[in-house]
Amino acid sequence: MAAWERVWIDADMYSQDLHSLINCTQCHGGQAVDDMTIAHTDMIDRPAKNPETCGACHTDVTPASLNSLHSTLAGYDTVLYARSVPENHPALEEAEANHCNSCHTTCGDCHISQPYSVGGGLLDGHAYVQTPPMSQTCTACHGSRVKNEYFGLNEGFPSDVHFRERMSCSDCHTADEIHGVGITADHRYDGEQKPNCEDCHQDQIGVGSGIEQHEIHGTEILSCQSCHSVEYTNCVNCHLSKTDEGTPYYTVESHNMGFYLARNALRSAERPYRFVTVRHVPIDIDSFSFYGDNLLPNFNNLPTWAYATPHNIQRNTPQTESCEACHGNNDIFLTIDKVAPAEREANASIIVDQAPPLPDGYVPATAVETEVPTDNSTDFWGGGGDTTPTPEPPTDFWGGGGSDTPTPEVTPEATPDNFWGG
Amino acid sequence: MKFRNSLFFLIVGFVLIGAGLLTQVMGVAHASPPKVQQQPTPVVPPFTDIACLECHTNQEALQTLAVEKEVVDSHSEGPG
Numbered sequence: 001m002a003a004w005e006r007v008w009i010d011a012d013m014y015s016q017d018l019h020s021l022i023n024c025t026q027c028h029g030g031q032a033v034d035d036m037t038i039a040h041t042d043m044i045d046r047p048a049k050n051p052e053t054c055g056a057c058h059t060d061v062t063p064a065s066l067n068s069l070h071s072t073l074a075g076y077d078t079v080l081y082a083r084s085v086p087e088n089h090p091a092l093e094e095a096e097a098n099h100c101n102s103c104h105t106t107c108g109d110c111h112i113s114q115p116y117s118v119g120g121g122l123l124d125g126h127a128y129v130q131t132p133p134m135s136q137t138c139t140a141c142h143g144s145r146v147k148n149e150y151f152g153l154n155e156g157f158p159s160d161v162h163f164r165e166r167m168s169c170s171d172c173h174t175a176d177e178i179h180g181v182g183i184t185a186d187h188r189y190d191g192e193q194k195p196n197c198e199d200c201h202q203d204q205i206g207v208g209s210g211i212e213q214h215e216i217h218g219t220e221i222l223s224c225q226s227c228h229s230v231e232y233t234n235c236v237n238c239h240l241s242k243t244d245e246g247t248p249y250y251t252v253e254s255h256n257m258g259f260y261l262a263r264n265a266l267r268s269a270e271r272p273y274r275f276v277t278v279r280h281v282p283i284d285i286d287s288f289s290f291y292g293d294n295l296l297p298n299f300n301n302l303p304t305w306a307y308a309t310p311h312n313i314q315r316n317t318p319q320t321e322s323c324e325a326c327h328g329n330n331d332i333f334l335t336i337d338k339v340a341p342a343e344r345e346a347n348a349s350i351i352v353d354q355a356p357p358l359p360d361g362y363v364p365a366t367a368v369e370t371e372v373p374t375d376n377s378t379d380f381w382g383g384g385g386d387t388t389p390t391p392e393p394p395t396d397f398w399g400g401g402g403s404d405t406p407t408p409e410v411t412p413e414a415t416p417d418n419f420w421g422g
Numbered sequence: 423m424k425f426r427n428s429l430f431f432l433i434v435g436f437v438l439i440g441a442g443l444l445t446q447v448m449g450v451a452h453a454s455p456p457k458v459q460q461q462p463t464p465v466v467p468p469f470t471d472i473a474c475l476e477c478h479t480n481q482e483a484l485q486t487l488a489v490e491k492e493v494v495d496s497h498s499e500g501p502g
Contacts, residue, residue, distance in 0.1 A: 002485075002488075002490075003488035003489055003490045003491065004481065004484035004485045004487075004488040006488070007478060007484060007488060008478065008479070008481060008484050009475065009478040009479045010479070011475070011479040014479075020469075021466050021469060022466055022469075023467060023469055023470060023471045024471040024474040024475070025471055025474070026467075028474075030474075032470065032471035032472070032473045032474050033473055034473050034477075036477070036487065039473065039474065039477075119491070126478075143502070144501030144502055145501070233501060235500065235501055238500070243497055247494070247497065249496065249497035249498040249499075250498045250499075250500070250502070251498065251499045251500060252499060252500025252501060253500070254500075255500055255501050282500075
């Protein structure tokens, strides 16, 4: 956005906005005079930073919004303080002030301009925008993970099925959720799931849905993302520092694409799943060492592989291809070999010993069709007594009769009907 | 006898209807409607900041006057 565009008021648009009845100087300060220098003296470029500016009229939403995670960034404190001790909090707060706090959002950062942290600039000629545009606001901040996943910008991985259906962030994330209305949460996954897949897909969830895999797995074994998301970005070891001139910067040691299921560290009534997708967060025991020694003495209190809800949902994924895609497949589970030795204690509660085996008596589908009666599904899925003799599984994984031909790789074809979820 | 009974019931009926109507009227008259919390009406002074708008709605003027932000090279590496 060019410099002039950032501050250009669209007379046609703005004149339709009720806010145009308010004098500019009432919110922005400065003086309404022709001399530019005098006019801009003591001008407030982001008046919404002052809660009174919007809160004087919008009493229904402003107080909640001021306490929302978007405004307080309390999620950072929660995960850092859990790994630290109170005497280290001032040093951590200094680090947050230098490196994190520019992400604070005000009302104006979404409804009037692009967020300050991504350069600002009026969205719609200063007219109030009821539903902030996704690309200029939401994904302008939530870029490196959510945006890339949702838009399909990670090379080789598809966009989210909801994006392909032209859904924007606010179609799932309601205004109340974003403003924190009725929510007292100290981190993103605290309390009720918002949004909840079930809000739209109520007929497709769990037992009674008529969807075979949902019938089998119910609603308490796997989060929806466990089966319906694909690989996502994992970041490793972020370190903070400052240049000689005092400019703060960070360095993420590495990042890579991966998909891992682990035990659910946040298991609760709201999130009862045994297995969930986990993302490596860029924390390291020395992430804040620029600001002091040993600032995270309780580093092992939280996993470094964190509960995640990747934004690249597909109807069909490699996990939905077959039972064997997950059962017995250690590749997609966070087994100990995938966790850095220095982080194993922190992740002990979520590391999976090995992938869940196939149920007793399981026979690959091809064999079932030819050798097993079709009415034994209850026993087959471990739901009852095993009175039916189970035929020997074929010698070959794919039911090919044990030929010497090498087993084909389990690579789904990239066609709209399978991997890409068309 | 029949006529006297009918007259009696007619009078009783009128009395009951009258009492009902009276109760309604009195009830409404004495009922206190729920108090609606009046939001203070914001007082918006007349718009006088014409000078601000004259400049900020003038694309040509802004293109001349607006200064590009100094781009500071970021030393950060990796996804933010």
